[in-house]
Amino acid sequence: MKALMSVAALIGVIGILLLTGMILDIVPSNTVRLVEGYMPMQVLFELTLFVAGFTGLSYMLGTMGMAFPRFWQGIAFWCFILLYLKFRVYPPIPFSVRAMYGTVSLIAVFMWVSANEEDWKKFKQPIMNILDAQSGANKLLRYAYLVLLPVLIGGFSYNAMVPKSEEPIELRTVHPAPPASTKVHGKTYTLQTSQNPYRVNLEGKFDQEYSNANIVEQGMGRLMKPNANPWDKDAKGYLKYVREGGEIFFQNCHFCHGDNLNGRGLHAFAFNPIPANFTDPGTIAQLQETFIFWRVAKGGIGLPNEGFPWASVMPPWEQHLTVDEIWKVILFEYWHTGYYPRTWD
């Protein structure tokens, strides 16, 4: 038990040190990278870990006779969560969202300190001490609070009333519902039944299993399978089309979607929202190939009404590319990210 608690205490101490380091800018907040697409789960996991750590820390301090009052535990814990959300996560979470998390964790802290009568008494004891003090430091503290509280609250309300400019928050429909069919270069494609004509096996037949076996491997780097090099001179069928798709991608798309298809291309920093990140499991991995075909062909211009704020500079690529080129680019995007397109069934 004690061994377990001391391990937990160590985690707790590490947590506090890490946060202090991040606030003072000694430890870069991206020392442990936030995995794109899994950020909320990762942060939740880290916080849970530190909560366990703090339990251990509080227990260890207790056994060493340096018990930390419940009152300050509650406050310190809440501050930790607020600061962690502010300094750990990059790109930063907007204040309004942090305020929401802050409220939820405040309620949680309250439930914890008031779980039973005895705990609640312990929690409010320091407040009572200050209210009741007849002499000594606590009495001084009471007078200090008497002056400070009105000044602070007045200051905050002034601050809230002075006109300020903060970027309006934009909510966005990420994957708007697609139409049943789309007309590209004079031909109508039904989204439910169309297939990528280049997703073929060596016999030239549509074969998703074959292509899925030849995409890059998941894991750090997402490298191609050793025996499936699209740049091999003898590459035929699927892999050859992947290379052709890649050529088109790197002549047209990488400027925004990036050399690694992660939405961090040369021009990406200028746009808001930044271009789609295909390596994120929430984009092309969630969609059917024909959905991508429709989005690529029609671009930001072709977004339906419910797709606003429409702030997309994605060109309707039908104006720059042929149908074949679009299919090949899509083939390449799935190959390079190592995802399977979703099927309709």
Place this chain on the structure above:
Amino acid sequence: MNNSSSLKAGRLLTAAFGVVLIAGSTGGFAFADEALPEGFKKGELAPEPAAEMIEAGKRVYFTKCVWCHGVDGAGDGPSADRLWPRPRNFNQGTFKIRRTASGELPLFDAKKPTPGQNDLFETLTHGLPGSAMPSWEGILTEEQRLQVLSFVTTQLVKDRKFTDKQSEAQTVLQLDDLKPIPATEESITKGAELVKEKKCVECHGTEGRGDGNAFNLKDDWGFSIQPANWHKCWNFRGSRQDPYNVKNIFRTFSTGVNGTPMPSFADNSTVEERWHIANFVNSLCERKADGKPLDIDPLADKPKINFVVSSGVVEGEIPADPEHELWKNRARRYVAMGGQITHKPRNFVNRIDDIWVKSLYNDKHVVFMFQWDDRTKSVATGKLPWAPTEVNIDVKEQDPKTGEEGSIATHQNNYVVYNDAIAMETAVKWKELPSPIKPRYLFGSNEQYPVDIVKWEADGSLRAFEGTGWDKDFAERDTYEENIKILHSEWKDGRWTVIIQRPLGNKKDQDYDEDTFFEMGQYIPTVFFAWDGHNGDAGRKMAVSAFYYTFLEPPTPREAYIYPVVIAFGVVLLEGWVLTRRSNKRKGKTL
């Protein structure tokens, strides 16, 4: 104290021993050691990477790198023709960012990813900001980065060999042992004199905006390149994602940039002089009003962006002089610009990648001051072959896959010169657009919800247009032009300053259906466009920003002074109540 000095002595001894050893082993070349430039030491060539490393690196290369650098590493991958600067041609072993002396191969050791001892590894880790080369940290593991470099240095560098002791030597800048001279005013002044003396300004320009000799410089492969703009340190290739670090400038200045006209100044300047110059160059980089470095977004390696351009209120006339106190004290906003690649002619290489915007308003007008760096002042000489409203114009787009002949890099300095220009677009009837009140397309939603565009061109013209859709030509707005005014326009030492005045808009003099009404305290969607005439920018070949918001700062209302006092007083009353209650309770009394 004692300890450290004995340590130093020990190091000195070892160093001296090393020099003797090297001198001994190279025999007749002893004099070469004496001739080493200040701050450099002889280094040893790294051993050949293991065969497995090279083989594993091939797999990394053909997944990630081949698309730009090409099958043979000749910098001719599919993307190459539309990039400027072009991807590196590895074949000659010419690498720009190094700690080794001019002309030498960079430091690379497949077993030692130590910062400061492995130039190529650091390039891969941090990328080359200002070019298409991204940072591969977090995408490739350390091991994978070393593997792919093993492959590149042994298989794709063809004309030289990293392990050949006969032909290669390494003279390494001891960057970590040299202590920077503090960037005092004295040091910066000395640096400012030295850049003139060393003729840096001939290429980099009087103000260091890279406008000195912008159009006659070529790299080793004959492609035109431009001198660095010292005011945008985040675009320095060698900034190692740490743009305000003076050591990076010191390094580039000491070792030169191989393959380009930028020489090494190690032989004709002392270490002290080099620190003064580095301090001066670093001091030019854009900073906040209080002199602190701009916040850099670690994901983009560019300054962080705030999308609200706030406009300050002025009593009376708004000054036309950019040096006026009101303008000088006004906060400026960084507006990032990307190439317009939605609509033909696409602008893959936008030479204007940011502008600085300030704004002031009074009871009648709102005024915008635009400042942006442009190495050349471009004014079209002849008459333009199209109407200024035309957007679907016929500027030929270069085909890719045409090799060096057709690439953007070769054409870069041979464009017909058009006008430099700047424009701002605001939504008309923005209040009626759905939240967050952005028009549907960059150039207006439709006839009913148009945008209003004000465009200034370097020939002195100021025009107003109406945009009604994504691929519609603009409509000229003669009725609005008499309401707008150009207060100031000047190109000096590589920077444009343009001040444009426009009406706030009111129901009496203006047309609600066609003009943007600027309302105090509201967020008005605003887009900025910029054209560089020497880049062949015309029509929709331009640089575009995302949607920003113009925000006219309301003056502080009187309530902001009254209510907080009332609230504070209420808190005092509440405190009194709590305390009385508590003390009564203690005394056993009840109220």
